[in-house]
Amino acid sequence: MSSFVVALDVGGTSMKGGLVTRSGEIVRTDRRATPRDRGPAAVIATIRSFIDDLAAAGGGPPEGVGLAVPGLVTAEAALYSANIGWRDVPATDLVPLDVPVMLGHDVRTGGLAESVLGAGRELSDFLFLPIGTGIAGATILQGEPYGGSAGWGGEIGHIPVFPEGEPCACGQIGCLETYASASAVARRYSTRAAASSPAAPGSPVAASVTASAAASVTAERVAALTVSGDPLATEIWGEAVEALSLALASYTLLLDPSAIVLGGGLAEAGTVLSAPLAERLQKRLAFRQAPPLRQAALGMSAGMLGAALLGWRAAGFADAGTTWSLDVLKSPRVA
Amino acid sequence: MSSFVVALDVGGTSMKGGLVTRSGEIVRTDRRATPRDRGPAAVIATIRSFIDDLAAAGGGPPEGVGLAVPGLVTAEAALYSANIGWRDVPATDLVPLDVPVMLGHDVRTGGLAESVLGAGRELSDFLFLPIGTGIAGATILQGEPYGGSAGWGGEIGHIPVFPEGEPCACGQIGCLETYASASAVARRYSTRAAASSPAAPGSPVAASVTASAAASVTAERVAALTVSGDPLATEIWGEAVEALSLALASYTLLLDPSAIVLGGGLAEAGTVLSAPLAERLQKRLAFRQAPPLRQAALGMSAGMLGAALLGWRAAGFADAGTTWSLDVLKSPRVA
Known part of the structure; x- marks a missing residue:
């Protein structure tokens, strides 16, 4: 060959x-x-x-x-x-x-x-943000990844989006990752579903998902439940989107990327993620246009x-x- | 010549x-x-x-x-x-x-x-952050300022540090600048001092600063009052420091600077700013060391x-x- x-x-x-x-x-x-x-x-x-x-x-x-x-x-x-x-x-x-x-x-x-090959082919300066079990980003400057002065950059998953928020496994408070990674979405949904059922039979969640089913839920399932109007899924998904919009607003204001390329499992949810995220990101940016969101290729x-x-x-x-x-x-x- | x-x-x-x-x-x-x-x-x-x-x-x-x-x-x-x-x-x-x-x-x-000439002389990648009437930063990469894909970068003064916080003049919510610029520190102190005096004679603020004096306070004066233990000044200054620590934690996690060079009027307050800021920044960074803070030259x-x-x-x-x-x-x- x-x-x-x-x-x-x-x-x-x-x-x-x-x-x-x-x-x-x-x-x-x-x-x-x-x-x-x-x-x-x-x-x-x-x-x-x-x-x-x-x-x-x-x-x-x-x-x-x-x-x-x-x-x-x-x-x-x-x-x-x-x-x-x-x-x-x-x-x-x-x-x-x-x-x-x-x-x-x-x-x-x-x-x-x-x-070089994918969604950033004709872009020069952008953020590549894969959202999976964890969240880390690649800052692309003039076509090449930039890792910081010593190689520790890109830790967007741990920027404090809710400074009085939930503790993250990393030891910090209110990190993006603890709200918006695929595992966080699944974990937060399961925890709240279990807490609200069956002890709280009046809860709308109890009607759609039992506590045992919730324990094995995936982020993909939470996305699907959000589309179908499940109130708890909508709330958890909304919090993930809000956390992402805050982190991406900060990134945009600091680094003015030409686009944000979303990858990883959560991005494959498609418009259930990208549509509200684009809207909330623009809401967080009063005096400038939000960069376009693209799906990784x-x-x-x-x-x-x-x-x-x-x-x-x-x-x-x-x-x-x-x-x-x-x-x-x-x-x-x-x- | x-x-x-x-x-x-x-x-x-x-x-x-x-x-x-x-x-x-x-x-x-x-x-x-x-x-x-x-x-x-x-x-x-x-x-x-x-x-x-x-x-x-x-x-x-x-x-x-x-x-x-x-x-x-x-x-x-x-x-x-x-x-x-x-x-x-x-x-x-x-x-x-x-x-x-x-x-x-x-x-x-x-x-x-x-x-080239000042506090970053032997540094390659750092943040220059002048804190004055407003707050904007210069991201220095390999010795040169980087302004983003279209020149709109560096707006660290408008990243949302408190997402449910106070409205900023820019139209956004909870911007760093609305808590930590020199004018914000002066404005927030004056507003709260006026609100608590003389209608609230039991307030500790009323004892040290009258409402009319507070109306013309400067950030420099709030710094001095903080050093002397004035409770309201300590609170306002602490909120400015907390806002800065959140913004600088985000910057550090994203861009891993070798140092943060503080400039502008507020930085001239010296250790009353830099000492608590260094401490709070490190507290917001659980898994990495905070970059050193330097005074601009x-x-x-x-x-x-x-x-x-x-x-x-x-x-x-x-x-x-x-x-x-x-x-x-x-x-x-x-x-």
């Missing part, structure tokens, strides 16, 4: 891998569990064998390897991740092959992919595709992706 | 002008009122004659002219200012001389001066000095300022 890079998106739960050619063809995708509970050495060993297996499947050594990893990261090393538990892991420890390697921060690497593949761009950059092709066909968006997504 | 540039910092109330040599010597400073109430044409005419007079005082044509102006601005034109009322004024309309000209945004030009001259840097850049010296002696900080400040 033609020359390729190995691309790996290392998440806390699973790793998404792929082989991507110079012209952007995704010739293979695969996924493995991240053995986080067995410690950082096991995660590193899994990364190494996954890369080896992908390279073998490609039929020869890759031109380069790109990896998206969580935490604090430089192009040459994974410096720290509370999630995975590693410290100061050089790229050469992660990659068992003697080929050029480039690392990137997971969310910012997804943002790079949206910038690359879905769960953003991190892997960004890692492919890093792999090609490591191999010496700084312009990787710019000539790739938009058909890349129609390529098979990571399963 | 040696070659020089004309530097002008155009504010809503007054204009600060200066002549600055290639080596950073400030050979002359001057100030004129901004005739804002007579409309934009009068302001433009005043700018032109001020530049003419400064150039004549320098004994010949300057090498370049730099101007710091409010609103939306490019290097070549003042596009819009609600404050002054102009639209699409090309630099050549502002400068009556046939010399190179460069314009900059007022706050960001002050930030450029702090970056250039005071009210920052805008004029930044304009001088722009003037020298216009004249072809992109590295202007980098070799200037730190003695520039001991130069006479704009009166």
Whole structure:
């Protein structure tokens, strides 16, 4: 086959891998569990064998390897991740092959992919905001992700939107994430549904969802219940939207992005999120227009595709992706 | 005399002008009122004659002219200012001389001066936050001010720190500026002091400040009263500090600055501001260290000095300022 890079998106739960050619063809995708509970050495060993297996499947050594990893990261090393538990892991420890390697921060690497290949293709300065189990953003400036003076930027999920609000797992008060992540929406709905049923039979919630069903609710379900007019879902969803509008108002006033690209599970709810969010964001911005909201284009593949761009950059092709066909968006997504 | 540039910092109330040599010597400073109430044409005419007079005082044509102006601005034109009322004024309309000209945004030009010459001299990525009648910030990235995708960034004074809080003059709710600008501190103190005296003779405020004295209080006075233990001043000052800590927590989480450089009148209050602010900012940041707070170095001259840097850049010296002696900080400040 033609020359390729190995691309790996290392998440806390699973790793998404792929082989991507110079012209952007995704010739293979695969996924493995991240053995986080067995410690950082096991995660590193899994990364190494996954890369080896992908390279073998490609039929020869890759031109380069790109990896998206969580935490604090430089192009040459994974410096720290509370999630995975590693410290100061050089790229050469992660990659068992003697080929050029480039690392990137997971969310910012997804943002790079949206910038070069996805919803930000013709944008210069924007926010990429994936909303999933947690919330972190990638600030894209002149087409490239910006991580701050030391790489700790983008923590929009922990800005204090309600300063007297609910405690967040991070130890702070009223963080965006504790109201608006997919898991927060599910958790807050379940907690309140359980509290109001069956002890409070007059509650409108008790009529639609029992406490036991509520315990296993998903954010997707809360979105659907909101559309169908369920009062508790409408309230919880509304609070998530309000929290997002406050955080995005702050971001907009500080950084004047040309657009906000929403990704992750919650964004896939579509207009039940984007319509009220656009309205409330504009309400919070009295003297300027709100930037347009866009849906991310690359879905769960953003991190892997960004890692492919890093792999090609490591191999010496700084312009990787710019000539790739938009058909890349129609390529098979990571399963 | 040696070659020089004309530097002008155009504010809503007054204009600060200066002549600055290639080596950073400030050979002359001057100030004129901004005739804002007579409309934009009068302001433009005043700018032109001020530049003419400064150039004549320098004994010949300057090498370049730099101007710091409010609103939306490019290097070549003042596009819009609600404050002054102009639209699409090309630099050549502002400068009556046939010399190179460069314009900059007022706050960001002050930030450029702090970056190149002042408190940010050895910093790369930081926030310059002057706190005066209003609050706006300059995001400095890799030593240069960043204004957003279209130049509307830096509006940290209007991020919603208390989403259910007090209305701001801008039309939004709970903006930082409406709690923490110098004028807000003075206004909030006066309003509450008047409300509690003399109708409420038991109030501790009534004992220290009469309603009529409170009506003309300044932020400086509220700071002094806070130091002396006045309960109302302590409360108002504390709310300003809390609002600032929330805004700076959001900024830090988003942009991970290496430092926050506080300027403007309120920062000159010194440790009565910086000590509780550093403490509250750290309290709002559970999982990361707060960036250090620094006092700005250039005071009210920052805008004029930044304009001088722009003037020298216009004249072809992109590295202007980098070799200037730190003695520039001991130069006479704009009166």
